[in-house]
Amino acid sequence: MNAKNTFKLQIPQKIFILALTVLLNFTGCLVVKEKDEIIKKGTIIKYETAPKATVKMSDKIVRAVRGDMIASLPENWFFIEPTGGVSADIFAIAVNPDYTMSAIFSHIKKTSEMTEIVDKEGLIGLARMTFNRHNTKSSVGINLVDNYQILDFSNQKFGSYTFVNSQNNTFGSSAVFVSSINEYYEFSLVTMNFTNNDLPTRIEFDRTFNSILATLKY
Numbered sequence: 187m188n189a190k191n192t193f194k195l196q197i198p199q200k201i202f203i204l205a206l207t208v209l210l211n212f213t214g215c216l217v218v219k220e221k222d223e224i225i226k227k228g229t230i231i232k233y234e235t236a237p238k239a240t241v242k243m244s245d246k247i248v249r250a251v252r253g254d255m256i257a258s259l260p261e262n263w264f265f266i267e268p269t270g271g272v273s274a275d276i277f278a279i280a281v282n283p284d285y286t287m288s289a290i291f292s293h294i295k296k297t298s299e300m301t302e303i304v305d306k307e308g309l310i311g312l313a314r315m316t317f318n319r320h321n322t323k324s325s326v327g328i329n330l331v332d333n334y335q336i337l338d339f340s341n342q343k344f345g346s347y348t349f350v351n352s353q354n355n356t357f358g359s360s361a362v363f364v365s366s367i368n369e370y371y372e373f374s375l376v377t378m379n380f381t382n383n384d385l386p387t388r389i390e391f392d393r394t395f396n397s398i399l400a401t402l403k404y
Contacts, residue, residue, distance in 0.1 A: 201235070232338040237395035244326040248278045248291050252364035257373065258401035259289065260394060284383040287375060287391065289398060294362070294370035309345030310334050312362045312370060337361070337399070344399065354379055357388075359395045373402060 239258075245261040259265075260278050266279045266288075278291040294300075294316060303311040313334050344361040351357065358376035365371060373396045377385050382398040386394070 212339045229333050230336045230338060233340060235398060236339045236341070237400045239368065239400045240393050241397045243397065243401060246280075248280070248289075250291070250365075250369075250371065251277055252293075252365075252367065252369060254369055255363075255371055255402065255404040257291070257398055257403070260397065263289070281378075282394075285381045286378055286383050286385050287394060288378055290374045290376065292372045292374070294372055296370060300370070304370070309336055309343060309362060309364070312364070313345035313360075316360075316362055316372060331357075337340055337360055342402075342404065357391070359374070359391075361399055361402075363402075371404070373399065 211232050233259040242261040243258045244261045244263065246263065246265070248257045248259065249255070260282065262284075262314065264279045266281055268276045268279045273292070274278070275292045275295060276290055277293060278289075280289045294312075300312070300315045300319075303315050307314070329350055329352070331350055335346045337344040337346050342363070344363045346359065346361045348359045349357065356377045356379055358374055360372055362370065362372045375391070375398065377391065379385055
């Protein structure tokens with residue numbers, strides 16, 4: 187048994203969930219403070235063909251309860267049961283073997299105000315409303331990096347954003363989207379530093395985020 191497997195077995199699931207909850211404050215979901223002058227229309231990144239995963243993916247599938255979205259996990263990643271203090275909106279959590287990255291999949295509950303904004307502003311509006319909702323629940327010193335983005339994958343589109351937590355040197359990226367049955371979802375990839383393992387580089391992180399996103403279908 188290698189050191190990574192030994193370490194994995196030594197972390198009780200409840201302790202891991204507690205650490206993840208404290209790190210991300212998921213009782214209030216991700217909390218992101220907008221810069222004062224973020225351009226609301228965002229930046230559009232258009233792909234002529236849908237991107238492909240650049241890290242090896244497994245046959246483990248994330249599926250929404252309603253069956254309107256699926257995604258694959260990278261090889262050797264595994265699921266953690268979202269229990270305890272984790273938001274009820276989260277339906278899947280997965281981590282890498284080093285416990286340095288976690289993928290979180292959430293269903294976004296609609297409100298009449300949110301629906302109106304999304305009708306007017308599209309995915310940028312959904313991302314902005316998600317920020318606002320998170321920001322009213324809690325604050326853990328996380329800041330938005332740069333601007334919102336629209337990732338246009340020919341037949342699918344995502345609203346995307348990146349955030350950092352300068353207090354613990356962690357960072358993450360999220361993508362929001364509207365499914366074929368008009369449900370709202372959010373996929374987030376975040377780094378975790380409660381172990382002695384080195385955090386992934388930004389290049390490694392981006393490859394993982396983009397690879398999971400490349401497998402996401404709705």
